[in-house]
């Protein structure tokens with residue numbers, strides 16, 4: 337279904353995110369006929385040479401994404417370049433002029449560092465560019481701690497209401513993440529056992545093989561906790577553990593998510609050392625290729641973490657006593673993201689010795705990438721008329737084989753949701769602040785207790801301490817084969 341006609345203004349249009357994700361997502365939607373003819377994408381750049389250079393870069397990027405040449409041309413016709421310095425109010429006249437008197441809904445995507453969020457919103461307001469329906473989209477990370485996040489949220493709230501502020505976390509746009517709610521609330525099978533009664537523990541892994549890429553300036557200041565845990569991992573945890581909202585509607589879903597975040601037991605002081613592990617990759621091998629260590633890539637020594645593992649618990653009726661192990665890092669063995677739910681063992685085994693080594697617990701694997709889908713591990717009898725033999729086997733439901741439809745990129749979904757005015761898959765300010773409130777004491781604790789991250793070899797599953805974190809509880813990480 338086409339979205340209503342719109343003007344989408346992208347600040348930071350020449351940046352990595354815009355080029356890699358935003359323009360391809362928009363071009364894809366355009367190709368599918370979702371963006372009406374009269375809609376426009378306005379790309380804000382600061383340097384004169386980008387006015388001509390950026391469309392060329394965008395075209396090249398779109399071709400790399402497999403968009404046919406005629407569609408690249410069609411998309412470029414939608415594009416208006418705007419020369420503006422985000423920090424200079426007097427330069428906003430160019431944007432005002434480009435937008436003209438159009439009645440279309442205006443959305444402003446701030447794909448910039450968070451310290452530009454306040455000046456951009458203030459300058460948009462001063463230049464009277466915002467209309468009563470305008471929306472602002474804020475990229476993560478929103479600030480670098482609770483105090484700065486509050487400051488941004490307060491300042492933005494003075495200009496735009498919460499109902500027109502879209503805080504993006506692209507993990508919420510991933511198909512499998514949205515499917516978490518469907519899996520739980522459109523089936524009776526799992527929901528009945530979705531609690532400490534039947535679940536032993538949960539693991540959430542988001543592993544990447546990429547390293548610093550071209551983002552040293554940002555990443556070395558932020559670190560992996562701010563880049564991945566405060567947002568993506570916390571959102572996955574929240575949607576996994578959420579109580580049933582009474583309907584699929586932004587307010588109802590977001591209220592329930594906030595409750596989960598509030599139930600997260602704080603990890604403070606010496607507990608930081610006990611329940612968290614931070615690591616940094618050294619040199620190693622990925623896919624048979626030697627790769628440099630983080631400090632080598634960066635060009636100097638650094639105490640920034642590229643890996644985080646946390647054992648956390650939710651203090652709630654449903655989840656009391658169920659550990660949730662988080663693990664995420666750069667330059668790990670495989671690109672692999674998954675939620676693994678391990679159910680409790682059968683209370684009593686009727687199968688005697690020799691039928692199996694042990695009765696493995698049932699496990700539900702919710703795979704985000706690659707091969708997104710759902711697998712359920714069950715114990716099965718090996719066919720044959722000899723002695724009874726029992727082994728674990730998987731029920732395997734992959735998106736690629738279960739559906740003919742293309743799996744859209746997360747940004748395709750989220751960008752059109754903004755234009756449609758649907759906030760369900762965006763974060764409320766309270767969620768972001770609550771997540772910072774939980775993360776801040778851990779980052780502070782690291783300064784006191786583990787100022788130097790543990791080393792791990794690139795291409796491994798992280799530092800040995802992260803393995804110790806789960807093995808101490810008599811459990812182990814469910815690494816892919």
Ligand code: BG6
Nearest residue numbers: 476506544546563564568673705
């Ligand atoms: C971004 C982080 O939000 O997510 C990056 O800033 C990370 O560091 C990326 O690489 C991972 O996203 P995806 O969709 O590739 O899992």
